Amino acid sequence: MKKRHHFLILFLLCFVGYSARSQQATETRLGTLPELSLHRGHTVHILSPEPIQYVDIASHHVSGDLPLENVLRIKLNEDTTQTEHLDYELGTITIVGDNFVAQYRLTVPLWISDTSIPAMLEIRPEHTRPLEISEIGLSRSQMKNLALGLLTKNVHRAVRSTRDYGVGIALNGISTIGDYIFLDVSFTNTSNLSYNVDELRFFIEDKKITKATNVQTVEIKPLWQYQPLTEFKKRHRNIFVLKKATFPGSKVLRVTLTEKQISGRTVNLKIKYGDILKADTF
The missing domain is CATH 2.60.40.1230 (Gamma-adaptin ear (GAE) domain)
Incomplete structure (x- = not known):
């Protein structure tokens, strides 16, 4: 009987450990996200393969809008009192389409050449994670x-x-x-x-x-x-x-x-x- 109890306890411990590792494996960390650099006076257009349903911008120093259903436009706020002493890291931007979610790491480099300033970013499949929401069914x-x-x-x-x-x-x-x-x-x-x-x-x-x-x-x-x-x-x-x-x-x-x-x-x-x-x- 004691052996049976020991086996059950060992099984539960193994299951809990496996669940913890599984949850840890599904986490997305800031350092692993693709980087998107912003620069004062420049706008970046993000092109989505699907209509954009939701956007979250972590930093209040960045503003954005949707001129088209599959185009997101973002830029640093023009208030120089807010942007002249910005940290390098501005957090994340999250974009959700009909069937995917994509995240990028927003940064403000201390110096960047004009030729390296991004103007348009196309969301690539490798930068997305599929959404499985049965209520949606077919996307638009x-x-x-x-x-x-x-x-x-x-x-x-x-x-x-x-x-x-x-x-x-x-x-x-x-x-x-x-x-x-x-x-x-x-x-x-x-x-x-x-x-x-x-x-x-x-x-x-x-x-x-x-x-x-x-x-x-x-x-x-x-x-x-x-x-x-x-x-x-x-x-x-x-x-x-x-x-x-x-x-x-x-x-x-x-x-x-x-x-x-x-x-x-x-x-x-x-x-x-x-x-x-x-x-x-x-």
Whole structure:
């Protein structure tokens, strides 16, 4: 019995020691980070392969902004009373994208030649650590790449289409990946008036609606779309990403396009559940 207890105690000690070493191995220390040198009067642009979701700058001597979703601009503050006696080390800058986190060590060299002053830094894969967040699923950059692949395909025959008041909606195709549905939709306008879009909405509703029954309508918000839909004169093609949803054959997915005018033109396209079941897969 004593031998068994000694074995259990030894096992627990070994496990604790292994856990401590594992945690220590996952730490990132300042000295191991790639260095990014800043210089008074110069701006550094950091180019990210994905849209930047979060930035943390450890030093209040450094300011930054996002002129574009995948470009971070940083520089030393212009207040010379703060920057003339700076320490060499300014801490870290942390940049988080859809699927990665990157950190750099900010420094202010006492002397640096003009030819060595960095102007642009591209985030390299070896400087990043992947993020595994199941709630995010597909990132926006991944959705964009998949959408571009769909838009390069020629449309031979629409899955569903409708037209009213000279305005048409055509479902070119449906593709799925994981829990996501990609709808390839085209909008056409044969009238001489530009169509100013008020709303484009998606609903799950009963296929047949009678006055005697209670209508159950559930709106589905798109998770992402390839480009804004505000106005089109003749043609517009777009990709909309929805969270995968199941509904019985007695219901349909309705796409409703409304115009901004007082007597605005409204067009409805109904997609059957069978169409979604026949969707292509990436």
